[in-house]
């Protein structure tokens with residue numbers, strides 16, 4: 076099993092450090108350019124795309140800082156041919172520095188590899204546009220949410236062509252986060 080990837084951010088969410096496992100993960104995923112020099116000092120949100128996703132992470136960071144309680148949540152980080160179940164833990168800050176740990180829980184090949192192409196949200200074509208949850212990787216197709224492994228049944232696979240998606244957070248992840256935040260809210264200090 077791979078070592079957990081860790082990112083440490085300061086009170087302004089600027090990246091202060093990444094660990095060796097980060098570099099390995101970046102290399103394995105074609106992001107060799109994300110060296111220490113490239114990422115340290117940058118804002119964490121420069122690496123998180125989609126307004127809803129940024130708000131999601133920002134809310135988690137805020138809840139951990141104010142409750143001084145760790146927050147653990149499961150998420151998916153699939154590659155085109157692998158299903159990856161991950162777990163993220165946010166630890167309460169020590170001397171203002173908050174550590175985010177990303178641990179691979181399990182990984183297995185996807186039966187049919189899928190390549191996604193990020194496109195901007197088109198508010199006028201929302202019924203046709205596929206939304207991908209950046210947290211659990213579910214896909215919203217014509218108003219209902221599905222796992223990537225159901226794409227074939229939905230008739231959405233067209234050979235090797237990438238599937239155009241825009242990113243956001245699904246209803247289930249939104250509700251799960253809301254209940255976790257509410258729990259942490261009750262523990263808030265100061």
Ligand SMILES: [Zn+2]
Pocket residue numbers: 208209210211212213244245246247248249
């Ligand atoms: Zn989701």
